[in-house]
Amino acid sequence: MKKIRGLFDNVGKHSTSVIKHQHTDDINIGAPKYAYKDEARRFTTNPQADREAIESIDKVFYGDQEAINPYELDNLPEALSLGDVEVRREKLRQQVNAISKKLSDVILENQPSYTKELKDVQELQRSLHNAFIICSNGRRFLMSVSTRSTTAGLKLLASQQKRHNLLALCTALETIRTLQHTDIRLREMLEEEDYDGAIQLCLECQKAASTYRHYHCIKDLSSKLQDTLEQIEEQMDVALSKTCKTFDENVYAKLKIAYQLLGKTQSAMDQLLMHYTTCIHNTAFHVVLGFAELGSSKNNLHKKQYKDLCTHISGEIYIPCLMEMCKALWSIMHCYHKTSVWHKNCISANGLDVAEEVETEEYINRKLSHGRHRIWADVQSRIRTYILSCDLSVFKYDDFITVLDIVKRFILVGVDFCRNTIDETEPQTTTDNLNEPLRKQTLSYFYNHHKSRLEELLMFLDNEAWQPCPVKSSFEVLNMQEFKFLRQLDVDDDNLFDNNQENFASNLPGIKYFDPYTNESHPFADLEKMSQKANSNDIRQVRYDSYEASDEDDMDDELHQEYIDERTGESPVSDNASKVLHGPIMTNTALHVLRLCGSYLKMCDVLKPIAIDVVVCMTQLFDLYFYAVFEFFSTSYEGEKYRYERLTSTIKRMEESLFLPISSNAENEATLPPNSEKIARPTLSPVVDLNKNENNYGIMERIVATESLICLSEQFQSLQKYLELMIPQSKKAFLHQFYSQTVRSSADVRWTSYWEFSSRCINMTSTIEKMFLVNWDIKDIMSQHNAYVDQLLKELGTFKSRLQQSVRSVQMPEAVSKVIWNHCIRISNQVFVEGFSNVKKCSNEGRALMQLDYQQFLMKFEKLANIRPIPNREYVEAYIKAYYLTENDLENWMRTHIEYTPKQLSSLVNCSATSYSSSTAASTNRNAKQRMMSLIEELTMRK
């Protein structure tokens, strides 16, 4: 209603604007205007009045219909008048007219809109109709569908859809299940050592797990896979550590690929080196532990330190244990070697083209080649500790040599192992760790050994009967069993040289002691064979077996030959005692010295660093023999002082270096340090008696002893070149001194040891007495020599036959008889001078007789002794001729000839003086005599 009112309100105000609007908006509204005109004819058109009429309409009329009717009635005044009602009715009529007019105006005004809307409505009606038709069609179709298809069909479709989804889920679950099962598979692969496969699988699993991570059940799996991966790595580490003990190319290749997958190739290398170190330590420990448990009942051994454990290895198992350890450590080194060779081949074989990979390989190779030194140092330290832990000095010689051999071989192995890896370090330093303890042990062992050998030699000397020990005439020290190795050494040297050349050609590490060996064999096999025969003296012989088979022991062969001869009676003299020995004269003890020298030289050979000590000790063996021979058989020797002095200084040196000081009481000796290297002095066996006339004052023993010494010195000389090879250059002076002063002076012993025999066999006094009885104060020149000369010659003849008779079992060397006859002539000369000096009165003719006698003696003696020219004849001749000298000349002569005794000189002066007396005054004669006597005294004092 308000709207309507609004419309009415707007009629008057906006009519123009509305019309205007009509003109602009719709041009088709013309027609209804005419209809409105029809209406206007009935009512006067007065818009003003109309508007007023409308405005005057009570509000009530706009309200409820029901309220209107009563309103008019209610408003009727109390006093009803027709006029009033008429007025009122007119007014209302006007109002109705105005409203009607207005209404028709509005209707006319909206006629075009109406028609237009009507058209729209009709259109809508048509659409609705169409829609109705479509709907009814659809319904009809639906009706037909619902009749034709069932609900089950639709359900099937729904299920199909569901199935699709479930299948997808199922695959996912399947994968998850596989993932979870992978764990077992991984384990299997690890057992199969298929590390790279396992890692690949594991990595794939991880990837898969991450795609399915929206599943709740998979959450733990990825962390579990990470664990597994770590586990794999651990397993690989274990496998890697196993390659230290047994290197298998396949396993190692797998491991390498696996590490590559993990991207840990380089760290794996560091790890590997660490494993090797651990392995070396563990292996050494377990080897020693194993052996220690064998030898000891203690249970807590495994808790001990390696070093302590080593001290539990007893002597009998020391060598097997060392052997085992060397073998085990070698096999570790062998694995290392194989590893590095494998890597080398890897580069060359694969021809890697990725720069990064090449770099990695180079890194590995560098690392491995540096590692060799570390490995070797570790290995050395293990063996070193082992070697130093035991006191080897109580070992038997051959056992000790075996130890040396093993360690020496091991050093060679080590040198080979480290060959050409670090150029800067000297080769010496690589093995010092082992050489040093070896040297130390060897020295201590050797000195111990030497001391007991010296004592043994002393016992041999104490028991030596100085009988000739028959040896082949071409006896040569190098033919002795003990010296065989020297000949072997020459061969070895050649081999060594060859090897060196070979090695220069391809100076690769491990070429000698690693490459030629497989897992089953090892470079100690030959030594092991020997050590299994441990405690046997034949160890060394086994080693030289092959050489002996082809090269017969000449000496023994010879001995055997002679033995057979004796048995078959071919030997011309069956009585051995009278058989003359043609070979060099040796004693049992001298042979023993040579045997010892042989074993000493072997020590030199095995360990060069102590060679000089060994050689020094060897010279002590010679010294001891020398000393014994000298001490037993020598007597102070007057003639040729220089020889004797040279000898005594040599002997003095030996005494100081070899023997305990002579002490008067027992306590002193007891307080000597027990490890003193000095020994007691040798004593002559009671079997030998040098003072009996019946056995010619032991001439036989003297000859055997002295000649054996000389023979020994000859043998030593033939060893000189070997000794020089063995000792360092700087120590050669010692050797030269030994040879020039000791070995060569052994010939001098002949002079001292035969002297006693000669001097005791020849009776000087009887001849001197006979000479005293001769009248030298004669006036005629005699043509016949005196009888005492014949007596002396006869005595010498007896001596000669006595000498020949007593020396039956050996052939007396030329040099010996020369020395003995030298002694004889010396003694005879003394007899002559002494005899002549006893002469109180002598004429010129008497002096001539003396010369005649001496000439006669010399002539006969030459024939007897078969030596020419006769030495020392001037001694007698000068004494005889001095008689003819003038006073002054005699004085000078006495000053220069100090070899005569004062008694001999004064006798000469007396004789001469008597001869002077004939020509000069007695007083001057007496003066001259006195002056010369005081000169003699002076000369004596000076002596």
Added chain:
Amino acid sequence: MSETYDFLFKFLVIGSAGVGKSCILHQLLENKFKEESTHTIGVEFGSKIVNVGGKCVKLQIWDTAGQERFRSVTRSYYRGAAGALLVYDTTCRETFNSLTNWLTDAKTLASPNIVIILCGNKKDLESEREVTFLEASRFAQENEVMFLETSALTGENIEDAFNKCAKTILTKIEAGDIDPERIGSGIQYGDSSLRQLRHTRPRRQRTDTGGGCC
């Protein structure tokens, strides 16, 4: 070095060449058979300390060459021997036949009280045996020497031979049959503190040290 013993006995091993004297000694000292053996040249030496009847006895054993040509050398070692192993080869009659000569040599050259044990070596070669046990033991009885059959290869009776010999000597000393102080008895008293003295002047010291030991 500090070896102590109550007595030192000088022993000889004698017998013809090739009967195995050196092997017996080697077996005694090393408990091993000497595989490769050459003829002994002159005399070789070995020593061992054995325990006999509660006493420590050092055996100073001289292993002599059996070959005839060395007889003059080996004879010089006979003197002053307290005991001797007279060895023959059970597989070689000739070595058995020459026993008489060896026995005479030993009795004349060594100490008259020398204790001799006869050893028939190479017992292990039973198939090649030429000398029966009975025959040899009869010989031993006649000559009043002890008798054992030995094998240096297996070591059978080797130690026993030496021990038996040493024991007899000890018994004789205790019974007063042998006077250890007599020169040339082949016996020395051993005592670590006195040993050195003896080495300096063994023969003169013997009478001085004799009383104070044991």
